[in-house]
Amino acid sequence: MPHAREHRVVGLKRISGGSSRETYAFDLEWSEGGETRSRPMIGRRDPTGGLLKSDREREFKVIEAVHRAGLKVPEPLYLELDASVMDRPFFIMHRAAGQTGMGAFPAAESESTRAKVADDFISELARLQALDYRECELEILGAPKDLEAPARIQAAHWSEIYERDRMGEHYPILDAAFAWLKANPVVSDRIVIVHGDYRSGNYLYDENGIIAMLDWEMAHLGDPMEDLGWASMMFWGREEMAGGLMEREQFYRLYEQKTGHRVDRERLHFYQVLGNAKMAVICLTGIRDFVERRTSDAVMPFLELLLPALFEDLAKQLRLI
Amino acid sequence: MLRPTLNELISGMQRTIMEALLPELTSPYAQGQAMSAIAMLVHAAAVLESAPAFDAAEIKDLRATFAALKRLGDKHISKKRGLRGALSRATRASAKNPSDRRAMEEAMAAFATAVALGDADESVARQVRGYIKRNLERSRNLLGNSLPTA
Numbered sequence: 001m002p003h004a005r006e007h008r009v010v011g012l013k014r015i016s017g018g019s020s021r022e023t024y025a026f027d028l029e030w031s032e033g034g035e036t037r038s039r040p041m042i043g044r045r046d047p048t049g050g051l052l053k054s055d056r057e058r059e060f061k062v063i064e065a066v067h068r069a070g071l072k073v074p075e076p077l078y079l080e081l082d083a084s085v086m087d088r089p090f091f092i093m094h095r096a097a098g099q100t101g102m103g104a105f106p107a108a109e110s111e112s113t114r115a116k117v118a119d120d121f122i123s124e125l126a127r128l129q130a131l132d133y134r135e136c137e138l139e140i141l142g143a144p145k146d147l148e149a150p151a152r153i154q155a156a157h158w159s160e161i162y163e164r165d166r167m168g169e170h171y172p173i174l175d176a177a178f179a180w181l182k183a184n185p186v187v188s189d190r191i192v193i194v195h196g197d198y199r200s201g202n203y204l205y206d207e208n209g210i211i212a213m214l215d216w217e218m219a220h221l222g223d224p225m226e227d228l229g230w231a232s233m234m235f236w237g238r239e240e241m242a243g244g245l246m247e248r249e250q251f252y253r254l255y256e257q258k259t260g261h262r263v264d265r266e267r268l269h270f271y272q273v274l275g276n277a278k279m280a281v282i283c284l285t286g287i288r289d290f291v292e293r294r295t296s297d298a299v300m301p302f303l304e305l306l307l308p309a310l311f312e313d314l315a316k317q318l319r320l321i
Numbered sequence: 322m323l324r325p326t327l328n329e330l331i332s333g334m335q336r337t338i339m340e341a342l343l344p345e346l347t348s349p350y351a352q353g354q355a356m357s358a359i360a361m362l363v364h365a366a367a368v369l370e371s372a373p374a375f376d377a378a379e380i381k382d383l384r385a386t387f388a389a390l391k392r393l394g395d396k397h398i399s400k401k402r403g404l405r406g407a408l409s410r411a412t413r414a415s416a417k418n419p420s421d422r423r424a425m426e427e428a429m430a431a432f433a434t435a436v437a438l439g440d441a442d443e444s445v446a447r448q449v450r451g452y453i454k455r456n457l458e459r460s461r462n463l464l465g466n467s468l469p470t471a
């Protein structure tokens with residue numbers, strides 16, 4: 001905004017959600033050509049602790065790239081890496097309208113809204129997976145050296161975080177899950193941009209469908225089955241409705257139609273085991289940061305309550321019950 | 322008995338947040354955190370009441386499961402995955418007073434891993450699956466079966 005003058009931050013308030021970063025809503029007002037203009041904004045600042053340790057520069061560049069490619073994401077506007085400006089690095093995006101939830105798509109919503117959101121949800125995933133990460137200049141995400149690497153990299157990554165954050169405890173089902181993941185790596189058919197947290201609860205929507213996919217901090221390059229497996233985990237929807245959006249088998253058929261790629265059940269299973277283990281580890285990270293006083297977010301201790309459902313799903317997947 | 326008791330203190334803190342603090346908060350984020358703090362205190366009170374029984378049941382079950390595994394004898398305990406060593410460590414841990422629960426859970430992790438990888442004898446797997454099933458049931462009774470909700 002080269003001609004903008006007298007910038008003002010109006011109505012700054014912290015909002016819940018996006019637990020991996022502190023999230024603030026505000027309006028930016030400025031004067032331009034004798035007129036006062038305004039734009040709704042979201043600021044995301046690095047936390048002192050929380051669910052994830054992720055790189056905000058990577059996240060910002062991914063959002064920039066997919067926004068450029070025309071995907072439904074909030075427009076990224078500014079990235080500030082200098083911690084002296086606001087204590088910690090932050091970035092600013094356009095604040096899109098719409099509502100969101102924390103998990104499965106709300107059962108109380110109309111059938112028409114649900115159907116549009118479900119269709120958009122899979123369409124956006126198909127569009128994301130159709131992008132060439134090189135053309136998007138996303139080599140910074142670290143291209144796996146071959147098609148065997150994605151499964152090994154993800155299993156090793158989350159296993160390391162588990163070792164770091166389990167605070168000396170052993171969770172037999174999680175130990176077994178990581179051993180199984182390391183012993184049964186799958187081979188991808190191609191390398192795509194993986195959102196890393198593609199699920200119900202991570203989009204803004206209204207009665208016309210999805211407005212923007214959110215929370216790109218775990219984006220990386222990998223197997224397309226990873227996002228599909230995560231999105232259709234029992235955890236985000238329970239019963240037969242994937243993400244509370246549509247019946248699970250219908251969900252996979254629609255994915256096949258929109259991507260032109262078949263759903264590989266073996267890889268899907270691998271990434272659903274990984275997904276449950278990863279979510280359990282994310283909970284342990286939040287609990288550790290709360291216990292060790294890196295965050296005072298009162299939501300963190302409740303992550304313990306999510307573990308039984310995740311462990312039960314893992315135990316079923318690994319035939320431990 | 323010292324008064325207020327721990328439960329009375331927790332209950333009092335909930336009321337302080339609800340009646341004195343919450344009405345003064347104007348930010349929705351701060352209000353949400355205050356509500357979560359109240360819920361945390363409710364959870365703490367429930368855990369204080371239920372955790373000792375949960376811990377006792379866990380230790381009893383681990384001890385019983387390892388005793389049953391030991392009774393199966395060496396021919397059923399595969400050398401793979403260090404199961405014999407894990408069983409020895411678990412037996413020592415369960416004989417301690419109080420039992421070393423963390424060491425027993427570490428040993429159980431080795432057995433669960435062997436079962437998941439198909440490296441355990443069926444009679445061993447039956448014992449391990451039995452324990453895991455009971456452990457999950459106890460955890461659900463203690464913590465519920467929560468999912469992220471919209």
